[in-house]
Amino acid sequence: MKVPTLRVQGLRRRKASDLPGVTAVARIDRRTKTLTKRLRPGEIAIIDHVDVDRVSAEALVACGVSVVVNVAASISGRYPNLGPQILLNAGVTLIDNATPDLFDRVRDGDVVRVHDGEVYLEDELVGKGEPATAESVGAAMTEARAGLSIQIEDFAMNTMEYIRRERDLLIDGVGVPDIRTTMEGRHVLVVVRGYHYKEDIATLRPYIREYRPILIGVDGGADALIEAGYLPDLIVGDFDSVSERALCCGAELVVHAYRDGRAPGLERVQQLGQQAVIFPATGTSEDIAMLLADDKGASLIVAVGTHGTLIEFLDKGRSGMASTFLTRLRVGGKLVEAKGVSRLYRSRISIGSLLLLVATAVVTMSVVLWFSPMGKVWLNGLRDAWNGFVFWLVGLFS
Incomplete structure (x- = not known):
């Protein structure tokens, strides 16, 4: 796969991997649950989701997303939503209140770079937002609980x-x-x-x-x-x-x-x-x-x-x-x-009951075989078959 290169200050070109931040394919959609169907591990998600909820955050984490760029407020203050904290706990970089123009300037599948809240397409700055931290999310959650x-x-x-x-x-x-x-x-x-x-x-x-x-x-x-x-x-x-x-x-x-x-x-x-x-x-x-x-x-x-x-x-x-x-x-x-x-709920038949049933059946069959005439005949035949098998096995190595 050819590694994309970026032009820096209009003078020279470097590999994307040499530049700071995260460089990856961007997936973009205003509906998070639709986006998660296309996301692949390591990709960057660009969303428009006010108050990122728990289910959406868990879906993004399950997809293995590396960065989430949200053009809306991930915590608006309406209520203490759980999504942003889940993303941060999973090690996902969250950029909040990003430039809405990202939906016009970035196409699904473009390779972009995200660094310090700024989004670059090749060497062009196409948007920026506020990097979320544990402290900023904690403060927003405290304010949300008050309302x-x-x-x-x-x-x-x-x-x-x-x-x-x-x-x-x-x-x-x-x-x-x-x-x-x-x-x-x-x-x-x-x-x-x-x-x-x-x-x-x-x-x-x-x-x-x-x-x-x-x-x-x-x-x-x-x-x-x-x-x-x-x-x-x-x-x-x-x-x-x-x-x-x-x-x-x-x-x-x-x-x-x-x-x-x-x-x-x-x-x-x-x-x-x-x-x-x-x-x-x-x-x-x-x-x-x-x-x-x-x-x-x-x-x-x-x-x-x-x-x-x-x-x-x-x-x-x-x-x-x-x-x-x-x-x-x-x-x-x-x-x-x-x-x-x-x-x-517990199964009506416990494992202990099944083991007891099997043990009882084995004991019953053993008693019947040992004391009944037909059982003795069957045991004698089984013993002869076993002796024949041992004789045959010994003969292979003689």
């Missing part, structure tokens, strides 16, 4: 607005579509590609094997199930972050549409030649997955990667998270977090 009460008030107002718009759906289930997947009396596992979803799925393997719940993947959660070795029975979402492989795996598809009936994800489904059911509702896709399972008679709903605390609601970064709070009130009697299942 958390305002966000709680906004959250309460959004909750009241959601009740006004969706009271029929929440209270009576009006608007829930008919589906062919039968959930009556079954356990349902709802998987969202959120916090610690991989670990949660791994701990639930004995539960899945024994109870064989209906598997619902919410957008990218369908890919998470497939990666874990399972096929989803149902995929719910607007389908902006789910692979074609998942959409064509044979699962029933439910497109989350806007309240006015517009369903951006339906076009993609039709292009793939698949059929889908439309579910118009405000709120998030994980909410309508739970409401669907509850309405169709699920006896238990186990949630993987979903949002359960106030900080997680705010960390999602949109007012629609108020629907998640109310949805949990609606299905609360059936809803169990995956971590709770993994801690409370």
